[in-house]
Amino acid sequence: MKKLTTLLFAGLLAFNMNAQEDAKAKEILDKLSAKTKSYSSIKADFQYSMINKSDGLNETQTGKIEIKGNSYFLTIQGQDIISDGKTIWTHIKESEEVQINSVSEDDDEGISPNKIFTLYETGFKYKFVEEKNNIQTVNLYPKDPEAKAYHRISIMIDKVKQQITEVTMFGKDGTQSNYKIKSFTPNTAISDSHFTFNKSKYPSVEIIDLRD
Template identity: 40%
Template structure:
């Protein structure tokens, strides 16, 4: 009986300690994310270069580089990569698939339910539970780490690992853990805020893409 009582007491103590630690991790993560938000909320426009890597569950991999131009007013963006280009004027999105020789047209997704180029620097503000993890180091750069899990368990991913430059408070990279076993990582190489973009940056000009098959999915 004494052994059982002692085991019960230890279990309660461990549970209380675990709950307290989790609360501390949540508070630390919230502080980090608030600092990141404060940084990006000050930008009306953003221009960034990035790398993308995918590791599929079957062991195959894919990598690419690109640039992102984003105008937060109206959720407009332009993404240029080797294999494809995405243009959105906030109402319509054009996806130019270079190898397939086609352009797909869709209604723009301006909701916060899904991660997309228009909210890539702010998606974490709602719809997630989060905890801080131990700092990591890449070269001479120290990174704060926050693990986010979607409140909506129907999402096709179960976790996003967000790493933030501890000095600049800017996002270093984000890794999406898919339920299929695949991982997708976006790494921000450079970033400038409040950039002036030429007129027509976020408009689709079909004369620039002659010969493409148009697939209207609206």
């Protein structure tokens, strides 16, 4: 009887600890969401790394992103990727071509650039991990894991600034994709026209329309 009571107590303790951790994670993410939604726009410089030890993959790039609502302008690895929320223009500078695609509602492979700072809001369970030096870590687990190419996303949040400092996606194939925010500037005035490709600025580019 004593052993059974001990086991029941241990089980209840574990349940309560998980409940507290989930509640803490929710509190952190709710504060982060409220702060992020208060911004009219976001500009950020970041470092992107992709590592897969079994495949000998270890690549690092730097990039810049500007976000306004569902629109974004991403610059990375000789490309400008521009979206107004409905259409995506990928300007590959070296080959002087622009590929046009429609925005997909479902992106199972990775994180849509305009959602890097708000990806936690839908489709995830979450768990508080730790807090060190005012940096809070929360793990996200997809509610529909079979439909995703990753099994976990870890986000690190500056507790004082209420801003994401780092995001790491853990792929099912062993690949880790990491975004480390180097600078973060909110509420910069950005024209809506900035989020469409202006062909008149690049008259020599080839336009490849891949939309259905």
